[in-house]
Amino acid sequence: xxxxxxxxxxxxxxxxxxxxxxxxxxxxxxxxxxxxxxxxxxxxxxxxxxxxxxxxxxxxxxxxxxxxxxxxxxxxxxxxxxxxxxxxxxxxxxxxxxxxxxxxxxxxxxxxxxxxxxxxxxxxxxxxxxxxxxxxxxxxxxxxxxxxxxxxxxxxxxxxxxxxxxxxxxxxxxxxxxxxxxxxxxxxxxxxxxxxxxxxxxxxxxxxxxxxxxxxxxxxxxxxxxxxxxxxxxxxxxxx
Amino acid sequence: xxxxxxxxxxxxxxxxxxxxxxxxxxxxxxxxxxxxxxxxxxxxxxxxxxxxxxxxxxxxxxxxxxxxxxxxxxxxxxxxxxxxxxxxxxxxxxxxxxxxxxxxxxxxxxxxxxxxxxxxxxxxxxxxxxxxxxxxxxxxxxxxxxxxxxxxxxxxxxxxxxxxxxxxxxxxxxxxxxxxxxxxxxxxxxxxxxxxxxxxxxxxxxxxxxxxxxxxxxxxxxxxxxxxxxxxxx
Numbered sequence: 001x002x003x004x005x006x007x008x009x010x011x012x013x014x015x016x017x018x019x020x021x022x023x024x025x026x027x028x029x030x031x032x033x034x035x036x037x038x039x040x041x042x043x044x045x046x047x048x049x050x051x052x053x054x055x056x057x058x059x060x061x062x063x064x065x066x067x068x069x070x071x072x073x074x075x076x077x078x079x080x081x082x083x084x085x086x087x088x089x090x091x092x093x094x095x096x097x098x099x100x101x102x103x104x105x106x107x108x109x110x111x112x113x114x115x116x117x118x119x120x121x122x123x124x125x126x127x128x129x130x131x132x133x134x135x136x137x138x139x140x141x142x143x144x145x146x147x148x149x150x151x152x153x154x155x156x157x158x159x160x161x162x163x164x165x166x167x168x169x170x171x172x173x174x175x176x177x178x179x180x181x182x183x184x185x186x187x188x189x190x191x192x193x194x195x196x197x198x199x200x201x202x203x204x205x206x207x208x209x210x211x212x213x214x215x216x217x218x219x220x221x222x223x224x225x226x227x228x229x230x231x232x233x234x235x236x237x238x239x240x
Numbered sequence: 241x242x243x244x245x246x247x248x249x250x251x252x253x254x255x256x257x258x259x260x261x262x263x264x265x266x267x268x269x270x271x272x273x274x275x276x277x278x279x280x281x282x283x284x285x286x287x288x289x290x291x292x293x294x295x296x297x298x299x300x301x302x303x304x305x306x307x308x309x310x311x312x313x314x315x316x317x318x319x320x321x322x323x324x325x326x327x328x329x330x331x332x333x334x335x336x337x338x339x340x341x342x343x344x345x346x347x348x349x350x351x352x353x354x355x356x357x358x359x360x361x362x363x364x365x366x367x368x369x370x371x372x373x374x375x376x377x378x379x380x381x382x383x384x385x386x387x388x389x390x391x392x393x394x395x396x397x398x399x400x401x402x403x404x405x406x407x408x409x410x411x412x413x414x415x416x417x418x419x420x421x422x423x424x425x426x427x428x429x430x431x432x433x434x435x436x437x438x439x440x441x442x443x444x445x446x447x448x449x450x451x452x453x454x455x456x457x458x459x460x461x462x463x464x465x466x467x468x469x470x471x472x473x474x
Contacts, residue, residue, distance in 0.1 A: 053372075056376060058372050058375060077378055081376065081377075082372075082376045084372065084373065084376075088372070088373035090370075090391055091390075091391045091473050091474070092390075092391075092473075100377070101377045104377050104379055104383065132472060132473040132474055133474075134473060134474025135472075135473070135474040148377075152377075
């Protein structure tokens, strides 16, 4: 689906982030490669959302560097998208919300409309295409946000706690869409504090605690034999 | 008391009978104030949005200045426009003084800061909600401005209306630059001022009633629209 060259790998090099005197992230380094589902896991306040925003370029690190190290020559911002914890819906129809992002991406009217309809179909919102987006339920809005991001055919999709405010059924629908986006060839980078969700979706785990990257491991190893006491405690505390 | 009562009844009679001079004055008032509101919107809405999104050095000074300019005294605006448009002024060659366009200019100057300052507040609140999403989607600033204006359109109607109310009700600016010439530049407020000083209370009262009714109707319409839109679009 994506023509080479790629924007990946993404390099997070000795990054720290502070707001005034409050240090939020301390000296974090990692690389993100293609084709794996990366889940940034950790308790509330660990710095997961800030990390994701630094990756996506919404925030600028106060120390260290972030860079897209792939061979792609253009603007990496055009090849990534993000879905937020609370979806921000524009005051227009569901269809127009998806088409809006496509217009910014430079598609002409007919192409926008066709792709937007296709995306709504894929996330199961086709019957609601003409509804004002803001009157949709929370779960429907989050699916619409996923459709809007997916429509851009990003190489990397960042998701910030996409199910945190949803009920189990809606969460499940969102997870299924995330799997479909992954299957379409987009790299998934997602934050969550929900262990079950991390278990279901992650290939690899970045475990953050109080602003530090405590552990990085394949999902299998992380859940079976966590290498650090913090991770072990988090897994134990969260599992039933 | 009976004089006032009689004048009031006569005023109702003028309105009910669609008195020709009265209708003419009302029509000209609407034409001038609505034109001024249109110009002020074209200038003020993007200005309000620009101050919201702009990352320029004197942003805070700009906000304070805009807020302060909401209280511009109409007579001072009238004097300023008069000086600009008078024969000896820099724009005197245009020959606009004592014409409706001069009145439109004066009212537009008066209400542009109101529309800019009030819309800035509304657009800024929306920007706080939308900023990350719009930046993530790669919206350039100009596009973001129009998106915010469009998305707050129902709230902005109230702002436009505040501008209209101010324009329609002010007398100081239009009487200086318009001159209150019968049949040419006489609007509701200048007519009320004149007729009151002449002692022709029925016409003054009739115009006053219409002015009040217009502003009330416009506000009621805007409120209804906003409520309906909020129910429909969330």
